[in-house]
Amino acid sequence: MMGYRKFDLCIWVLSILSFGCFCSGFTPVDNYLIDCGSLANTSVGNRVYLADKLASNFLSTPKDVLASSPLKSITSFDDSPLYQTARIFTGSSKYTFSISLTGRHWIRLYFYPFVSGSxxxxxxxxxxxxxxxxxxxxxxxxxxxxxxxxxxxxxSGSLVVTFTPSSGSFAFLNAIEVVSVPDTLITDDATTTTPGKFQGLMSQALETTWRVNMGGPFVSFENDTLWRTWVPDRDYLVSKNLAKDVSNVAAVEYGEGLATADSAPRTVYGTLTEMNSAGDPNTNYNVTWEFKVDSGFQYLLRFHFCDIVSKGLNQLYFNVYFDSWIVAQDLDLSTIAVNKLATPYYLDYVTTSVVSDTIRISIGPSSLNNAYPNAILNGLEIMKMNNSDGHLGGASGAVNSNSSSKSNVGVIVGATVGSLIAVVLAAILFILCRRRKDKANQGHSKTWAPFSMNGTNSHTMGSKYSYGTTASAASNYQYRFPFGVVQEATNNFDESWVIGIGGFGKVYKGEFNDGTKVAVKRGNPRSQQGLAEFRTEIEMLSQFRHRHLVSLIGYCDDKSEMILIYEYMENGTLKSHLYGSGLPSLSWKARLEICIGSARGLHYLHTGDAKAVIHRDVKSANILLDENLMAKVADFGLSKTGPELDQTHVSTAVKGSFGYLDPEYFRRQQLTEKSDVYSFGVVLFEVLCARPVIDPSLPREMVNLAEWAMKWQKKGQLEQIIDPTLAGKIRPDSLRKFAETAEKCLADYGVDRPSMGDVLWNLEYALQLQEAVIQDPEDNSTNVIGELSPQVNNFNHIDTTGSPGQFEVSSVDDLSGVSMSRVFSQLVKSEGR
Incomplete structure (x- = not known):
């Protein structure tokens, strides 16, 4: 392995020797080891391979042809006595092994081409x-x-392995193993690219294409309980300078219910490759490996993890990718291992059918936590799965092979042609469906109809530096629930089960037969929100998964219904905890943590994809709290995909909630991520002052919270209007940082507002200032919001009428400089959009 010093090699040798004795090993019920062509038994390590002549009762062949060679030119890596002899098959030949215990078995075939006689x-x-x-x-x-x-x-009670020479040729074999595998090694299910689990692995034949020890040395079969070998990873790293090796074999402690020594040896879990962050807390890249595979097959990827680098719990969050798909997001190994470090764990993932002869595996930092950016991987197994015909055929990369993989041209051409045909058919189908839809929509734009998830939109997730994950709306069909199931879960939409009312309709508490609690949003046919919002909500939430975004469980479009089913949030909306419901007041720390969680969710929407997703309806009523008061952003019915890379904004009709609406968006109908930032700034003042953002019952200067709060902030007396229950409980530095952040969010022009990432940074710093007295590095950090923004304009009132409820402007002239105060002051219902 490149870069190892002699001292490091000595350490590795000692580690392997010291842990070799702990490979007590799995004892297989069936254990057939045959050295083909050999006249005597052969010992390899602690295993004995039966001489060919003693195994003749297993073999049926038309002609006995044995061959031998001194093996003068092979490397020490391949130097095994098993390769010195071979059996040659001139016709179809069979090995028949009696199976004492049914279940999964290894079949290992050894080949070395030498010349023997003719x-x-x-x-x-x-x-x-x-x-x-x-x-x-x-x-x-x-x-x-x-x-x-x-x-x-x-x-069955026997396993028959048949060797069939191709026309005009012959076959050969140096050695064969047929050995029982532990029942727990390969379970029946795994995660996969589409929502839900892949099931059926038990019936799959698997070929081990690669087995790699990240950050560690070659591991021989003698140091593996299942006689596997593991190769070092350095040759497969795309950019070696981005990664570094770590070793701490002694720290590994296998945990009950997780990985065992049969999953991978200590010398795999005790070494890893991690990001070479070089002390830079702003590091943001992926570590990537590239492997040759056979196209046209699905693969089972087994990722091995063991956190031997963290000093404490919940410090390491990272993402794992396969090509353009996300395998695991915001992975926290200490949570999986039940608050333990250095506990081995593996994750199984089934790929889509691979269309290239190369796949990439990547790890990278998560944007979830502002901890030091890092990502790790200890080991990787890549196993080819049989196709629908039960075949694994194809020239694939082999375990312990120095020869490069050959491309299966037929498979590649077939896959390419098949893909092209599929694209053409999909295009034709799309055109026909679009024509039918356009025809159906003529004169019936407000008619409700069952919504079928056959859309063609797709989205890609992942940081701009990483490979993301692509999910198609077509895959969301499995989210669909029958109307009867939803009806039963909500006690026939019992009005006493209503937990909220919004622009789309009523929200009911529900419970399925298995005890799962859900929130059921039932569309109101008379609502101004309809099919477009319904479709957007499903498409957005079925693609995104983040701990600070409310998860979509399913939907129902039976009987002309439009019903959305979400995870149940025990503590309801943030708004209900601030005012109007009589709930106990939240502490300042709790409010800060809720704001931080919400900011993380919005930051993910803005940066988790090649194109930003703009929420467009950020408000306290759309921030929900679980049983632990963890915040999750909800309601994506108005969400919009952000501008292209060469654009600055999206031109669209104005939608949003009064009091939270971005003035620049209102004036110019130009939507950007900064529109969400403005709305979030209003939420911050709402959290601080615990009052509605629009309250017409108050004196005119107090009607609009954003204008009123900015007036006091400008005077440096914001503490005069904060929630009375917080009086004397907020550290001045924490209040200052929080208020400056909110102020900057409310800048009149989007270019003057911070990104959600900067907002998140400052809110977390405000929390630090609240909990401990630390120096404010404001002037030394590029992430900290610096000089205060220009104050929100002191608008002159104009006579502008507005109606409560949904606010939508289809055509508005440029209203730069025009006050919105009068518009806001006329509105009674702040919940309307």
Whole structure:
């Protein structure tokens, strides 16, 4: 492995030797080891391979042809006595093994091409199969040794391995293993690219394509309880300078119910590759590995993790990617291991059918937590899954092979042509559906109809520095719930179960038969919000997953209904905890943490994709609280995809909630992420002052909270109008930082407002100032909001009428400089959009 010093090598050798004795090992019920072509038993490590002549009762072949070679030119890596002899098959030949215990078994096949007499083994071409699976197809080996490892589920009393020479050729084999595998090694399900679990792994035949020890040395079969080998990862890193190796084998402690020594040895879990952040807290990149694979197959990826780098719990959050898909987001290993560090854990993931001969695996920092950016990976296994015909055939990269993988041209061409045909058909279908939809919509724009999730929109998640995950609206069909199920869950939409009323309709508390509590939003046909908001909500929430965004559980479009089903948030809206409901007052720390959580959710929307997602309706009623008062942003019915990279804004009709609406957006109909920032600034003052953002019952100068609060902030006397229950409970520095942040959010022009990332940074700093006296590094940090923004204009009142409820402007002239105070003061219902 590149870069190791002699001292490091000594440490590795000692580690391997010291832990070798702990490989007590799994004892297989079936354990067939045969050294093909050998006249005597062969010992390899602590295992004994049966001589070929003693295994003749397992073999049925038309002709006995044995071969041997001194192996003069192979490397020490391949130097095994198993490669010195071989059996040659001139016709179809079978090994038949009696199986004592059904279940998954290893099949390991050893090949090394040498010349023996008239046989040049590098010229051999053949196929290998079992009763149910095709393992190799038109297989040949050139120049170096190859070990092919498969695992198949044997459900009968025998396993037959058949070698079939290709036309005009022959087959050969140096050694074969058929060994029982622990039942727990491969479970039936795994995560996958679409929502839900992949199920059916038990029936899959698997070929181990790669088994890699990240950040560590080569691990031989002698140091693995299941006789596996692990290769170092350095040769597969795309940018080696972005990664560094860490070793702490002694720290590894296997945890009950998680990974075991059979999952991977200590020498894998005790070493890792991590980001080479070089002390820079602003580091933001991915560490990426690239592997050759066979196209046209799905793969089971097993990621091995063990946090041997953190000094405390909940310090390490990171993301894991496969190509353009996200495997795990905001992964916190200490939570999985029940508040323990250095506990091994593995994650299984099933890919889509791979269309390229190369896949990429990446790890990168999470945007969830402002802790030091880092990401780790201890080990990786890449296992090819059989196709629908039960075949694994194709020239794939092999475990312990020095030869490069060959491309399966037929599969690639087939996949390419198939993909092209699929695209053409999809385009034709889309055009037909669009024409039908346009025709149906003529004269019926407000008619409700069942919503079928057959859209073609897709979204990609992930930081701008990383590979994201693509989810299609077409995959959301599995979220669909029958109307009867929803009706039963809500006690036939019992009015006493109503927990909220919004612009879309009523929200009911519900409970499914398995005890899962949900919030059910039932659309009101008379509402001004309809199909567009319904579709947007499903498309947005079915693609995004973040701990500070409310999760969509499902939807129902039966019987012309439009029903959305969310996770149940025990403590309702932030608004209800600030005023009007009689609930106990929140502490300043709790309010700060709620603001921070909300900011994280919005920051993710703005930056978690190549194109930002603008919420467009940020308000305290759309920030929900779970049983622990953790904040989650909700209601994505008005959300809009942000501008393209070469654009500064999206031109669109004005929508939003009065009191929270961005004045620049209102005047120019130009929507940007900064529109959400403005609305969030209003929420910050709402949290601080605990009063409605629009209250017509108050004197005119107090009607609009944003204008009123900014007036007192400008005078430096904001503490005069804060929630009385907070009086004397907020540290002055914390209040100052919080107020400056809110003020900057309310700048009249978007370019003067901070990003949500900067807002998040400052809110977290306000929390630090509240909890401990620390120096304010405001002038030394690029993330801190610096000079105060120009104050919100002191508008002159004009006679402008407005109606409560949904506010939508289809055409508005540029109203730069025109006051909105009068508009706000006429509104009674702040909940209307």
């Amino acid at each position: 046989y040049d083994l590098s010229k051999a071409k053949f196929s290998v199969s079992t009763q149910n699976y095709g393992l190799l197809s038109d297989f040949s080996v050139q120049n170096s040794s190859v070990m092919k490892e498969f695992s198949v589920n044997v459900n």
